[in-house]
Amino acid sequence: MLSADLQRHVADGWAVFPCHSVVDGRCTCGKANCDSPGKHPRPWNGVKAATNDIEQIHDWASSWPDANWAVATGDRSGVVVIDLDVSKGKDGFASFDALLVETATPQQPTLVVRTGGGGRHYYFRTLGQRFKNRVNLRSGVDIRADGGYVMLPGSSHISGATYVVEADYPIAALPDQLARELGSAPPQSREWSTPSQLTAGFAEGNRDDGLFLLACYLRRALKDDRDAVTLIVLEAAANCTPPFPERDALVKVESAFNQDHSDFIDLDRIPFAAPDGELYDFLRDLEPDMVEAIEKAVKAAKVRTFAARVLREERMAKYGDTASLDGDSFMFGDVAVDVPIWGDGDDLLWSEGGGVMIASDQGLGKSLTAQQVIAARIGVGPQSLLGLSVHPLVDDKLVVYLALDRPRQIARSMARLFTTDSERETAKDRLRIWTKPVPIDILGDPFAFADWLQDTFGSNIGDLVIDSVKDLTPANLSNGEVGQALDMAWKECRARGMSTMLLHHERKASGDESRSNRQPSLDHIYGSVWLTSGMDSVLHIQGKQGENYVRYTHLKSILNMLDPIDAIHDQENGRTDVFSTARTGNATASKVEQVFAFIAQHSNGGEVVTTADVVSGTGLSQPSVKRYVAELKKAGRIEEATPFDRGTGTPATYRAVK
Numbered sequence: 101m102l103s104a105d106l107q108r109h110v111a112d113g114w115a116v117f118p119c120h121s122v123v124d125g126r127c128t129c130g131k132a133n134c135d136s137p138g139k140h141p142r143p144w145n146g147v148k149a150a151t152n153d154i155e156q157i158h159d160w161a162s163s164w165p166d167a168n169w170a171v172a173t174g175d176r177s178g179v180v181v182i183d184l185d186v187s188k189g190k191d192g193f194a195s196f197d198a199l200l201v202e203t204a205t206p207q208q209p210t211l212v213v214r215t216g217g218g219g220r221h222y223y224f225r226t227l228g229q230r231f232k233n234r235v236n237l238r239s240g241v242d243i244r245a246d247g248g249y250v251m252l253p254g255s256s257h258i259s260g261a262t263y264v265v266e267a268d269y270p271i272a273a274l275p276d277q278l279a280r281e282l283g284s285a286p287p288q289s290r291e292w293s294t295p296s297q298l299t300a301g302f303a304e305g306n307r308d309d310g311l312f313l314l315a316c317y318l319r320r321a322l323k324d325d326r327d328a329v330t331l332i333v334l335e336a337a338a339n340c341t342p343p344f345p346e347r348d349a350l351v352k353v354e355s356a357f358n359q360d361h362s363d364f365i366d367l368d369r370i371p372f373a374a375p376d377g378e379l380y381d382f383l384r385d386l387e388p389d390m391v392e393a394i395e396k397a398v399k400a401a402k403v404r405t406f407a408a409r410v411l412r413e414e415r416m417a418k419y420g421d422t423a424s425l426d427g428d429s430f431m432f433g434d435v436a437v438d439v440p441i442w443g444d445g446d447d448l449l450w451s452e453g454g455g456v457m458i459a460s461d462q463g464l465g466k467s468l469t470a471q472q473v474i475a476a477r478i479g480v481g482p483q484s485l486l487g488l489s490v491h492p493l494v495d496d497k498l499v500v501y502l503a504l505d506r507p508r509q510i511a512r513s514m515a516r517l518f519t520t521d522s523e524r525e526t527a528k529d530r531l532r533i534w535t536k537p538v539p540i541d542i543l544g545d546p547f548a549f550a551d552w553l554q555d556t557f558g559s560n561i562g563d564l565v566i567d568s569v570k571d572l573t574p575a576n577l578s579n580g581e582v583g584q585a586l587d588m589a590w591k592e593c594r595a596r597g598m599s600t601m602l603l604h605h606e607r608k609a610s611g612d613e614s615r616s617n618r619q620p621s622l623d624h625i626y627g628s629v630w631l632t633s634g635m636d637s638v639l640h641i642q643g644k645q646g647e648n649y650v651r652y653t654h655l656k657s658i659l660n661m662l663d664p665i666d667a668i669h670d671q672e673n674g675r676t677d678v679f680s681t682a683r684t685g686n687a688t689a690s691k692v693e694q695v696f697a698f699i700a701q702h703s704n705g706g707e708v709v710t711t712a713d714v715v716s717g718t719g720l721s722q723p724s725v726k727r728y729v730a731e732l733k734k735a736g737r738i739e740e741a742t743p744f745d746r747g748t749g750t751p752a753t754y755r756a757v758k
Contacts, residue, residue: 102158106252109252115176116171116172117146117169117172117249118143118164119138119140119142120167122168122256122257147247150170150177168251168254168255170255171249173248174233175246179223179225180244181221181224181243181245181248183244184221185217185242186219192240194240195241196240199238209270209272211271212266213252213265214266220266221244226245227274227341234282245282298332299335299339301339301341302336307337312356314336324357329357330350330353334350415592418559439451439452441563442491443658447660449637449658451658454594455594455600456600458639458641460605460650462645464642466603467509467510467567470567471510472517472676477491479526480518481517486676487678497560498557499531499532499565500564502564502571505603513674543575554596559596561598562597564593569602570605577627577631580630584628587633602635604626604631607626632656638654639652648670649666649717651665652665652667672704692732694718696732698714698717702717704756708741710751710753710754711726711754738756739754
C-alpha cells in the first residue's frame with residue numbers, strides 16, 4: 101500500500117522510486133558492510149528509474165512492500181532540497197542559519213523533514229530553474245538538485261529512527277538570495293524526454309544557454325530537420341520567464357546549425373545488463389551516481405575500442421593481401437624469396453621490401469653510395485656498384501629521398517649523376533625529394549610516418565632513402581624507446597611495400613681511439629640497438645676524412661656475409677670504383693691496387709705524383725710504396741713522368757698509363 105503522503109507527492113508531479121530499507125538493524129540488500137544502508141535504490145538504474153507513473157509505483161510497492169521511498173530532486177520533480185547534516189562533528193543547522201544571515205534571506209515556512217540521522221531536509225520549489233548537486237556548500241550543508249535524491253518521510257534509518265515531517269507547510273519557492281548562492285545550471289540534453297519538457301522554456305538567466313543547447317539537441321535528435329527544430333525552439337522561447345524574443349531565438353537556431361557536430365559522441369547512458377536483464381550483482385549496491393559514471397565509462401571505452409579497430413582496419417588495408425598467410429605459403433611462397441635490389445644470387449646488400457643501413461663517420465661517402473644506387477634503380481648510369489648488380493625499379497614505382505641532412509650539399513652531389521637531358525627527365529619522373537624537417541611526430545605515432553609518406557608522395561613508393569636517421573627526430577637516439585619507435589616506423593613503411601635505405605653515423609671515438617683504424621662493428625653505430633636490429637643488412641664505410649680511399653664492411657647480412665670491399669671515390673664524376681683485387685684476400689695485391697688507384701686518380705688531369713704524395717695519400721709506409729710503384733712500372737700500368745734528379749734531389753714523378 102502507498103501512503104497518503106506518497107500518493108499526494110506523485111499527484112503533485114514528483115518522480116519517486118523505491119530504495120532498500122533497514123530491518124533489524126541491517127540493510128535489506130543483505131550486505132554486512134553496506135556503506136549506504138537503507139538509502140540505495142532498488143531499481144537497477146537508480147535515480148533514473150524515478151517516475152510519477154502510478155501503475156509503475158504500485159508494481160514496485162507490490163514487489164518490495166517494506167521499501168523506503170525517495171524523490172528525485174531537481175528538474176525531475178521541481179524541488180530542490182537543502183540537506184543539513186549534524187553527524188561527524190558537523191553542525192548543519194548553525195551553518196544554514198549563518199547562510200541565511202549572510203545572504204539576507206528571511207526565514208519562511210516550507211516543508212521540513214527530520215532525517216533519520218537527526219538532520220533536516222528543507223524543500224523548495226525551483227520555478228523552472230536548474231541547479232546542480234552541491235556537496236558541502238557550507239559545513240554540513242549539501243544541496244540535492246538535478247541528478248540527486250533524498251529519502252521521503254516514513255523511510256527507516258540505520259540509527260533506528262525514521263524520517264518524519266517536522267514542519268508540514270506548503271513548499272515555498274526558493275528565495276532569490278539562495279538561488280543566486282546555489283548558482284543555476286544550464287539544462288542537459290538527456291533530460292529532454294517528453295514534449296512538455298522540450299517546450300517548457302527557461303527562467304531568466306538560463307534562457308540564452310538553455311535555448312542554444314535545446315536547439316543543438318533537437319538538431320541531432322531530429323536529424324537536421326531545421327523547420328521542426330525552429331518550431332519547437334520558438335515555442336520554448338515563448339514559454340520562457342520572461343518570454344525570449346523570437347528574433348533572438350532564431351539566432352540560437354542558426355548558431356546550432358552552424359555548430360560542427362561531426363565528431364559528437366553521445367555518452368548518454370545506454371543500460372548494460374547481465375544476461376537475465378538485471379544489473380550485474382557487483383554493481384547493485386553502488387550509489388546511482390557511481391553507476392551512471394560507470395555506464396558512461398563503458399560507453400566511452402567501447403567507442404575507443406571501435407575507433408582503434410577502424411584505424412587498425414585502415415592500416416591493414418594498406419598492407420594489401422600479404423599480411424596473413426597460411427604456414428605453407430609463408431615458408432615456401434614468395435615471402436621467403438629475396439628479390440635482389442643490390443646484389444647477385446646470395447650475395448645481397450639490399451632486397452625488395454627490406455631494409456639496409458649504411459653507416460660511417462662523416463665525409464666517407466654514405467650519400468654518394470646511396471645516390472649511385474638510386475640512379476641505377478631508375479636506369480641512370482652504371483647498373484652495378486661495388487661489383488654487385490643494382491636491379492631496376494619497377495616502372496610505375498618512385499624513389500623517395502628524404503634529404504634531411506644538408507639538402508643543398510645533397511643536391512650538388514646528386515647533380516653529378518644526372519647530366520643529360522634524358523637523365524634529368526628520368527629524375528623528374530621517378531625521383532621525389534623532401535628537403536624540410538619531417539612534419540610529424542614519429543615517437544608519438546610511429547604509424548604516422550608511413551601515412552605521411554603516402555599522403556605526400558602517393559601509394560606507389562618503391563624505395564625510401566633516409567639521409568639521415570639523426571634528422572628524423574630531435575630525441576636522443578640512444579634511448580631504447582626512441583629506437584623502438586623509429587624501428588616500428590620504418591617497419592611499417594616496409595610492410596606497405598617501401599624498401600628502405602637508412603644513412604646513419606658512428607659513435608664518437610673514446611680516448612685516443614681513431615674511428616679510421618678501429619675494427620668495424622655494429623656496436624660502433626650510434627644509438628639504440630633497435631636502430632640496427634630491424635635492418636636486414638648493415639654496410640659500414642671506413643676511411644680517413646678528406647681522402648677518397650674507403651673500405652666497405654658488411655656487418656649484417658641477408659644471406660651471405662660479403663668480404664670487405666676496398667674502393668675509391670671519384671668525386672668529380674660522383675662514382676665509386678672497386679680495386680680489382682680487393683676481394684681476393686691477398687693483402688699485398690690490395691695495397692698495390694690502392695697505390696695504382698691513387699696515382700690514376702691524381703694523374704687524370706695531366707698531373708703527376710711522387711712517392712711521397714702516395715705515402716701521404718694512402719697511409720702506407722715509404723718502403724712499401726716504393727716496392728709497389730716498382731711492381732706497377734714493371735707491369736706497364738704506370739710510367740715515370742720525370743726521373744729522380746740526383747743533383748737537386750728532386751724526386752721522380754709518376755702517372756697512370758692511359
